[in-house]
Amino acid sequence: MTSEYVIRTWELTKRFGSTLAVDGLTMEVPRGEVFGFLGPNGAGKTTTIAMLLGLVRPTAGSAELLGRDLRRGLGHALRRTGATIESPAFYPYLSGRDNMRVVARVLGGAAEARIDPVLEQVGLGLRGGDKFKVYSMGMKQRLALAAALLNDPELLILDEPTNGLDPAGIQETRTLLRRMVDEQGKTVFLSSHLLHEVQQVCDRVAIIDHGRVIAQGRVDEILRRRESIEVELREDELDRAETLLCSQPWVKGVVREGNRLRLGADPQASRMVAEVLGSAGIFPCQLTRVSNTLEDFFLELTGKNNHG
């Protein structure tokens, strides 16, 4: 029986000397989705991934990878997982294809037969014979992704996979990951700094800071919660409009920005805003539905937003 969740952590903690890298992290990653794992530098993302992959021993707490308890050894679960962690690390004196051969032999099974198709899939088909040391950063990232795909994994754990990729490479990776989830039912756990990318590709996100999850949920729900309506008015009508709108039960809050009012309200309520203001003889210069981005949300949560 397959579990509903591919990754689960309970109060996962890692301390390096006096530094608390991960602080009681509890998280669940559902099967069959792209899950974004976000956090500022030093938030504990890579340490968490390293613990999930058995590279780092947790100080406290526990975790499961594909139903396998971390403390009981991950061998079998790791063989069903494809992963990249930190920067791509391969043998510089070997070609891309030979590096794949090394990884395939470690994996065993039919992985060796998948080398050429996978290199083709990540766009390295023609450069597989070149030595790793002459690869650009983007090519190294592609090779790392190829290595992660070699065992046709049911779970992909990718640590900053688009670092160093050109825009075309980023788009290809996004398309590839989405296809793996939508068409093949795989799960992708993706750590990234590129919030615009995460917003486009992820179904669900968890945001961590100082080693703790500070928010998690479906991307569309988070963004919907953050949507608002912006009303541009004449200077002399601002006070009256603000009082009027604040009294409406469906308005969660009003913020004045210059000659504009930003309403915390469902964007579907734009018509109601127009009606309320119109009935009081106030006619807005402009009424705009404002969609917040994941980046705004992230910066606000992690306190890195200099503008607000």
Place this chain on the structure above:
Amino acid sequence: MGDWIALLRAELLKIGRRRLGWFLLLALMAAFVVHARNLNTDRLDYQQAQESGSGRFGQPLTPEGARATEAELVRRMTFPGFLDELWVITGFWGPFAVVILAAIHMGEEYESGTIRTLMVRGPSRNAWFTAKLAALLLAIGAAWLLLALEGGLLGLWTSHQATGSVNLSAVGTGHLLAHAARLLRSWSATLPYLAFASAAGILARAAGPALALGLGARFAEVISGTAGQFLVAFGMGMEGLGANIYRLWAPLHVATMEWNARVWSTWGVPYDLPQELPSPLHTSPGLAVLILLAWTAVWVGLALRTLHRRDITG
């Protein structure tokens, strides 16, 4: 077992494509050529000394003494005597090459981060380490075979230099079997060095410090092993202060990898130099191989313990 074999194949692929391994093999081969040339140079010196009455450095030599030395050199330059010359190279320089190869091969896995690339694929740490050790041991075995082959070819040249002809009829099956047995013993004697340098790589988590640790220990062993000869050379013999130092140090040196590798690979006749003193260090080949196995177990145990207890990254 199939997974372990696949790991071994992965390690063999890496070692085979590494320039460092081939460079070290070429260096050992070059050392063998230099050794063969030196034998011939010495032979010519002693040949001339029989007429001039003095050696290369002006030291007086009797014609009989020079003749006897030349005869000994001719014996070493012709078959089957030349077969033993390979072990002068592998016995002394071999462990250096093994330590360099293993320390860098292991240390770089950490330094370049490739260990995490492999470990996230799910091999057990024990399997990964033992496959690595086995692959290095197999590579060294192949190198030793190539050196033996080179020895055969070089022997044709030295025989011709020494006698003007090549006579292989003196080489019997017994000589070849003894040669093969010594090849196996000399090869197996590299195992503790391999385990030691690999453990150094895991402890240091970088090639440079691992290399320094490995070579430092090897130099320390060599220096302590030649101390007895220095005592003799400086005329201290087995008397006085030198003798007391020697007696204190000897029981320690008898436990070293250096000494026991020599005893094991020479099957209990570890004296390369006739002026060496009869030594309290003497051990039997059986005891020597047990001590070498004990060292191997210590280093493998240390490496595995470290590998299990420490985080791979972070």
